[in-house]
Amino acid sequence: MSKNKVDKKIDFAKILDNVRVFAPATVANMICGFDILGFAVDKPGDEVKMYRVDEPGVRIRSIEGDDGRLPLDADKNTVSACVKLLLVDLGIDKEIGVEIDLIKHMPIGSGLGSSSASTVAGLFAINALLGNPLTKEELMPYCVEGERLACGHGHADNVAPALMGGITLIRGYDPLDVIKLPVPEDLYAGIVFPQVDVPTRDARQLIKEKVLLKDAVVQWGNIAGLISGLYQSDYALISRSMHDVLIEPTRAILIPEFYEMKRIALEEGALSFGISGSGPSVVAITKGQAIAERITEKIQQHLTKNEIDSFKYVSSVNVEGPKVLL
Amino acid sequence: MSKNKVDKKIDFAKILDNVRVFAPATVANMICGFDILGFAVDKPGDEVKMYRVDEPGVRIRSIEGDDGRLPLDADKNTVSACVKLLLVDLGIDKEIGVEIDLIKHMPIGSGLGSSSASTVAGLFAINALLGNPLTKEELMPYCVEGERLACGHGHADNVAPALMGGITLIRGYDPLDVIKLPVPEDLYAGIVFPQVDVPTRDARQLIKEKVLLKDAVVQWGNIAGLISGLYQSDYALISRSMHDVLIEPTRAILIPEFYEMKRIALEEGALSFGISGSGPSVVAITKGQAIAERITEKIQQHLTKNEIDSFKYVSSVNVEGPKVLL
Numbered sequence: 001m002s003k004n005k006v007d008k009k010i011d012f013a014k015i016l017d018n019v020r021v022f023a024p025a026t027v028a029n030m031i032c033g034f035d036i037l038g039f040a041v042d043k044p045g046d047e048v049k050m051y052r053v054d055e056p057g058v059r060i061r062s063i064e065g066d067d068g069r070l071p072l073d074a075d076k077n078t079v080s081a082c083v084k085l086l087l088v089d090l091g092i093d094k095e096i097g098v099e100i101d102l103i104k105h106m107p108i109g110s111g112l113g114s115s116s117a118s119t120v121a122g123l124f125a126i127n128a129l130l131g132n133p134l135t136k137e138e139l140m141p142y143c144v145e146g147e148r149l150a151c152g153h154g155h156a157d158n159v160a161p162a163l164m165g166g167i168t169l170i171r172g173y174d175p176l177d178v179i180k181l182p183v184p185e186d187l188y189a190g191i192v193f194p195q196v197d198v199p200t201r202d203a204r205q206l207i208k209e210k211v212l213l214k215d216a217v218v219q220w221g222n223i224a225g226l227i228s229g230l231y232q233s234d235y236a237l238i239s240r241s242m243h244d245v246l247i248e249p250t251r252a253i254l255i256p257e258f259y260e261m262k263r264i265a266l267e268e269g270a271l272s273f274g275i276s277g278s279g280p281s282v283v284a285i286t287k288g289q290a291i292a293e294r295i296t297e298k299i300q301q302h303l304t305k306n307e308i309d310s311f312k313y314v315s316s317v318n319v320e321g322p323k324v325l326l
Numbered sequence: 327m328s329k330n331k332v333d334k335k336i337d338f339a340k341i342l343d344n345v346r347v348f349a350p351a352t353v354a355n356m357i358c359g360f361d362i363l364g365f366a367v368d369k370p371g372d373e374v375k376m377y378r379v380d381e382p383g384v385r386i387r388s389i390e391g392d393d394g395r396l397p398l399d400a401d402k403n404t405v406s407a408c409v410k411l412l413l414v415d416l417g418i419d420k421e422i423g424v425e426i427d428l429i430k431h432m433p434i435g436s437g438l439g440s441s442s443a444s445t446v447a448g449l450f451a452i453n454a455l456l457g458n459p460l461t462k463e464e465l466m467p468y469c470v471e472g473e474r475l476a477c478g479h480g481h482a483d484n485v486a487p488a489l490m491g492g493i494t495l496i497r498g499y500d501p502l503d504v505i506k507l508p509v510p511e512d513l514y515a516g517i518v519f520p521q522v523d524v525p526t527r528d529a530r531q532l533i534k535e536k537v538l539l540k541d542a543v544v545q546w547g548n549i550a551g552l553i554s555g556l557y558q559s560d561y562a563l564i565s566r567s568m569h570d571v572l573i574e575p576t577r578a579i580l581i582p583e584f585y586e587m588k589r590i591a592l593e594e595g596a597l598s599f600g601i602s603g604s605g606p607s608v609v610a611i612t613k614g615q616a617i618a619e620r621i622t623e624k625i626q627q628h629l630t631k632n633e634i635d636s637f638k639y640v641s642s643v644n645v646e647g648p649k650v651l652l
Contacts, residue, residue: 033550034543035543035547036546036547037550169547169551169554170547171547171548171550171551171563171566171567172544172547172551172566177551177566179550179551179554181554207539208539209538209539210536210537210539211536211537211538211539211542212536213533213534213535213536213537213572216537216542216545216546216572217360217361217362219542219546220359220362220545220546220549221496221497221498222497222498223546224359224362224363224495224497224505224549224553225497225498225503225505227550227553227554227557228495228497228505228507228553228557231553231554231557237497237505240497240498240503246539
């Protein structure tokens with residue numbers, strides 16, 4: 001990654017003093033599309049405040065909302081490391097100094113693309129500060145590098161929707177090929193994060209290396225059906241297609257009350273229900289906001305009864321991606 | 327299948343004396359969509375002439391173009407067996423008599439859905455003869471049953487496009503869920519059938535029961551990309567997506583000169599190249615007719631040089647499916 005020279009003219013006179021950026025949480029896999037699909041939501045999301053300072057280099061000034069779990073050391077923190085990488089590739093790391101406040105509005109290890117949201121917010125912020133020399137497509141490799149630093153895998157199914165907004169398809173990685181998919185207007189997500197720990201690495205390790213071809217055929221029939229349903233805004237087809245026969249059976253084991261939450265969601269009219277990313281957050285996909293509100297309410301009640309604390313979020317698909325806040 | 331009662335009123339006064347039907351050959355899998363995708367072509371295809379006779383029952387009068395390989399016994403012949411099944415379910419098998427001429431315009435065991443084309447032609451013919459009491463959707467289960475009788479598997483990736491026309495997706499089998507996909511206007515198929523024997527059963531048995539999850543992810547990323555490309559008429563995306571990393575490496579072994587044919591096709595500008603169904607027919611997907619003509623010509627020359635006889639066909643995607651011929 002680093003040592004790539006990015007040939008962009010930076011107008012030093014136009015660099016901003018500071019910028020404040022929001023980047024959205026994301027639901028990777030979109031239930032049936034393991035490692036290829038994902039979508040962004042309006043809330044939660046992370047925030048980066050970035051300040052230009054005289055002393056060259058990238059430094060973390062403060063982190064809020066991480067319970068002290070993220071490193072303040074700029075070389076170890078993914079956000080600052082990615083920002084620095086971009087400055088190096090632009091050839092201006094010896095000339096520009098920035099300091100970062102990172103405000104996490106969502107829990108770490110929630111399965112909602114927490115690290116992706118922070119990385120994307122940081123990279124979007126430095127790009128905005130510099131006068132947007134890079135397109136989103138050009139920022140993407142730095143976001144993927146951030147995922148590699150944070151999770152040990154250069155997956156793009158969280159960073160792609162976090163950066164591009166909407167629903168994204170990672171067609172392939174060699175080279176990275178991100179396709180924006182259409183977003184049916186009434187598609188909502190009701191997300192519940194049960195406060196239990198499921199580290200991404202462990203969740204991945206549970207998954208078997210080999211799968212039955214006949215199960216894979218079921219899975220890619222559903223993926224193809226979902227893509228088709230999105231293009232046609234066909235909610236019934238979307239609902240018929242959003243089943244995960246391969247990954248959910250394994251990962252659901254790590255999530256308390258998963259099948260009871262699923263029963264509640266489907267009974268209340270969800271188009272589909274499943275795990276967000278590697279969990280433990282779960283997501284109900286609905287047509288319209290009201291059903292998503294009702295489902296998250298009922299699921300939270302159920303978890304409370306079982307003495308499990310939780311957060312809930314209801315959101316349409318965020319089609320914008322990261323944005324500069326005023 | 328049989329013993330289902332199909333509740334349709336047949337107007338005996340309006341039954342036709344005879345009908346002649348064409349049903350198209352099909353390219354199953356569409357290179358990357360094993361067992362779920364397929365499309366119909368304008369040529370080749372099979373023809374059924376059906377005559378109403380006084381004596382109840384279904385009989386085969388003649389078969390042309392099969393080199394004597396298909397049974398004339400009406401109980402053993404797939405076409406007549408499916409027609410009979412439909413008459414039984416309609417409750418009129420004791421009242422109606424039909425005789426069938428089957429004219430095969432394409433080789434058996436070619437990987438072009440030969441049995442599907444015949445079955446679909448037969449079922450479309452009896453439906454037309456009876457005044458079209460069934461919709462295409464209602465005819466579909468009888469077509470699938472025909473595949474089960476002919477191949478031992480009730481796959482629908484040939485019968486679905488043969489009956490519905492265009493490009494079809496089998497989203498799932500339980501229940502059968504067939505989605506028609508959009509057909510980009512300039513999409514052409516250049517098909518070459520090298521005259522070597524690759525029975526479907528053997529071709530299936532070669533395929534491994536288990537696959538690597540990481541390969542399956544590559545495959546379903548490509549499938550999702552292809553579906554997206556079809557909806558957007560994005561030929562570049564279609565081309566990037568149409569790769570089969572799972573099935574082709576195994577099946578290609580059975581097809582002489584496969585990789586040399588592939589090299590020729592891609593060199594001449596094919597969007598993609600691969601195996602049609604279980605082979606040995608191969609197909610070049612192209613933008614426009616001229617490229618497909620050139621590719622099939624060059625591939626046939628190459629095969630001739632290697633003393634392999636072949637047939638070639640160039641066709642746009644057949645969006646109509648079966649039709650009554652005048």
